[in-house]
Amino acid sequence: MRWHDCWRDHRPPGPAADAIDEHSLAFLTGAFADLLGGRPLLGNRSQWFRFRTSRCARWADGNMVLLGDAAANADPSLGSGTKLAAESAIALADALDADRPIEESLRAFEAQRRPAVDRFQRWACRSQRWWDSFPARLSMDGDRLALAFMSRLRPVPLTTTGDLATIIVPAVAAWAGVSPGELPDGDLTDWITHRPARIAGAGVGGRIVSQADLAAAGVHVARIDSATDDPWGPDADRVLAAARTAIGDGADAILLAGPPDSTEVLERMDVAERIRFELGVPTGVAAPAAQTGAIACGLVAGRIDFACDTGFSRDRRPAR
Known part of the structure; x- marks a missing residue:
């Protein structure tokens, strides 16, 4: 899975999500029939998808600021997208200072926050690559x-x-x-x-x-x-x-x-x-x-x- 400079979904056309979900539920219900005692599995439309990592060269333009996935997303296998956005929002609030120009405050915000976001994206990319290549490990103990x-x-x-x-x-x-x-x-x-x-x-x-x-x-x-x-x-x-x-x-x-x-x-x-x-x-x-x-x-x-x-x-x- 390669890095991309912007978000683009290149998933090939295929069955509708509902059809995939119903097929998966039917297969797993049959596979675990003994444990389920005749009861069906219930779906929550949790679909695995082909994730694209996005990064932005700049997070601010004028008085407009990007936060969360709009600025830098991370593979959901680490489950910290909301945490990243919330921490960036806190850092932005801390950086805003009425006594200095807003452009200077936004530069300070990005300089303070980007290293942590970049580090987490590297971790998330490693996790994503591990899951993308998971089938190769099926023969492992x-x-x-x-x-x-x-x-x-x-x-x-x-x-x-x-x-x-x-x-x-x-x-x-x-x-x-x-x-x-x-x-x-x-x-x-x-x-x-x-x-x-x-x-x-x-x-x-x-x-x-x-x-x-x-x-x-x-x-x-x-x-x-x-x-x-x-x-x-x-x-x-x-x-x-x-x-x-x-x-x-x-x-x-x-x-x-x-x-x-x-x-x-x-x-x-x-x-x-x-x-x-x-x-x-x-x-x-x-x-x-x-x-x-x-x-x-x-x-x-x-x-x-x-x-x-x-x-x-x-x-x-x-x-x-």
């Missing part, structure tokens, strides 16, 4: 799929304590092929990244490896630069095409490289996930040592198979 959902915006700490432990523990156990009782207590990051791995059939010492380690194990890795904020956009299509060519030339695995900041690393993981799903080849990312937590989460959530970076210490050992 249910526990790992739950973690993939929970971490679709940003990594979650992988620990055996806390509110998310009931999701994290079974997901990590399923990924590692062990029982939950075999996991160490506390932070699981080191334990995950030091699990033995097989890349293209070759055994390597852990999930964080150097390209030299992979070469020594006989794994031919193709390193491809990847810098895109949309894993299903044109730039990612070119990365996928390069990966397909590399595989045809004999590559056993793909390594995506790029800028070291956390946002870029997460975007690379999304592209890596797409390569894993579509090409079925082991895929990793280059990432700095500071991103070890994100790497561990990406491994368990099925986004990557390994990570490479010379900044990782080879002396680290997993927690016991």
